[in-house]
Amino acid sequence: MTKTRQFDVLVVGAGQAGCAAAQDLAMAGLEVGLLERAPARVTKPCAGGITIKAAQRYRFSLDPVIRQTSHCLEISLGGRRARCLESPAPVALLTHRPELDMFCRQQAQAAGAELIGIRSPGAVHQGREAVTVVAGEHRFSAPWLIAADGANSRIRRLVHGGGQHAGAFAIEGLVAAERIDAMPRMRMDFGCVSDGYGWLFPKADHVNVGLYIAHHRHHVATRQALARYARQALGVDDIQCVQGYPLGTWGNARAMVTGRVLYAGDAAGFTEPLLGEGIYGAVISGQAAARAVIAGSADSYCEAMMAWRHELSRVHGLTRLFYGVLPVSYGALKHVIGAPLVRGVSRGLTLGQTVRYWRRRMAGWPGDGQF
Numbered sequence: 556m557t558k559t560r561q562f563d564v565l566v567v568g569a570g571q572a573g574c575a576a577a578q579d580l581a582m583a584g585l586e587v588g589l590l591e592r593a594p595a596r597v598t599k600p601c602a603g604g605i606t607i608k609a610a611q612r613y614r615f616s617l618d619p620v621i622r623q624t625s626h627c628l629e630i631s632l633g634g635r636r637a638r639c640l641e642s643p644a645p646v647a648l649l650t651h652r653p654e655l656d657m658f659c660r661q662q663a664q665a666a667g668a669e670l671i672g673i674r675s676p677g678a679v680h681q682g683r684e685a686v687t688v689v690a691g692e693h694r695f696s697a698p699w700l701i702a703a704d705g706a707n708s709r710i711r712r713l714v715h716g717g718g719q720h721a722g723a724f725a726i727e728g729l730v731a732a733e734r735i736d737a738m739p740r741m742r743m744d745f746g747c748v749s750d751g752y753g754w755l756f757p758k759a760d761h762v763n764v765g766l767y768i769a770h771h772r773h774h775v776a777t778r779q780a781l782a783r784y785a786r787q788a789l790g791v792d793d794i795q796c797v798q799g800y801p802l803g804t805w806g807n808a809r810a811m812v813t814g815r816v817l818y819a820g821d822a823a824g825f826t827e828p829l830l831g832e833g834i835y836g837a838v839i840s841g842q843a844a845a846r847a848v849i850a851g852s853a854d855s856y857c858e859a860m861m862a863w864r865h866e867l868s869r870v871h872g873l874t875r876l877f878y879g880v881l882p883v884s885y886g887a888l889k890h891v892i893g894a895p896l897v898r899g900v901s902r903g904l905t906l907g908q909t910v911r912y913w914r915r916r917m918a919g920w921p922g923d924g925q926f
């Protein structure tokens with residue numbers, strides 16, 4: 556008979572949300588089982604740009620994994636009408652996602668979490684006082700489970716039921732630095748794909764190149780489309796490590812708790828839909844889920860994430876408007892709101908906070924004199 560391993564809490568998924576939760580739980584003295592499929596080979600695809608608001612949420616310095624710090628965001632409309640939006644303070648910290656995830660797993664393990672490699676979970680049994688995860692021949696049980704296993708969360712489907720949720724989609728790859736004439740600035744090319752943009756994120760020895768689609772449309776986010784964009788933006792299409800992946804952008808409208816199971820990060824749909832930034836939502840939800848488990852109250856998790864869910868609702872409307880009226884909206888971004896947006900981002904504000912601040916200033920509010 557298979558023996559069941561007991562923990563104080565289980566965390567499924569050792570990405571940004573899972574590691575943030577596991578570290579806080581372990582630091583609080585709980586016995587944490589951090590379950591991940593083949594953790595030594597985890598290479599979650601991601602552009603690797605960390606906003607200042609996200610960087611401020613970590614419990615440790617990210618200096619060891621920062622490849623480049625950007626004070627500028629270059630924007631264009633399909634490669635035309637470009638502008639560089641500059642800021643005295645950093646706009647983003649650029650990392651290579653496999654290095655970032657490995658570093659965060661190390662921090663969670665150093666705090667006391669036990670990283671366990673598993674097969675894909677085959678069943679989840681939830682009782683009044685415990686949750687049990689069955690993965691192959693292994694069984695793990697705890698009073699609480701935090702599901703942080705991505706937009707296609709296996710745990711969510713086993714526990715909550717239903718199929719995959721329609722969110723956003725991205726495809727990306729790496730172009731070696733020696734293949735191009737010069738390293739580009741951090742760049743977003745809006746309108747080079749329908750309802751989305753292309754990006755270039757320089758990372759010292761390579762450029763991360765990708766396409767983001769705000770609404771899940773596989774037929775436009777293809778390898779061929781990515782190659783065309785790379786040829787246009789970099790002059791080459793020799794792209795390595797190409798990966799496509801869904802993004803959970805439905806966190807404002809879906810359940811984030813099922814009994815003793817709390818969903819975090821992309822499993823909860825907490826990616827911001829306009830630009831597809833997921834790391835901030837992952838870290839804050841992982842930490843909030845940990846606080847709720849420590850307090851023994853799933854309701855406190857819902858309360859803690861209420862402001863972010865409200866933010867996502869507002870940004871969904873902004874997303875439909877922005878991509879729906881291109882190129883008009885790009886003109887507003889380039890000439891009116893882009894500069895204050897970058898300044899807000901560099902100060903650690905969310906997208907919604909920055910837009911609201913700008914609207915108030917345009918209406919005549921004098922502000923605090925610092926933004």
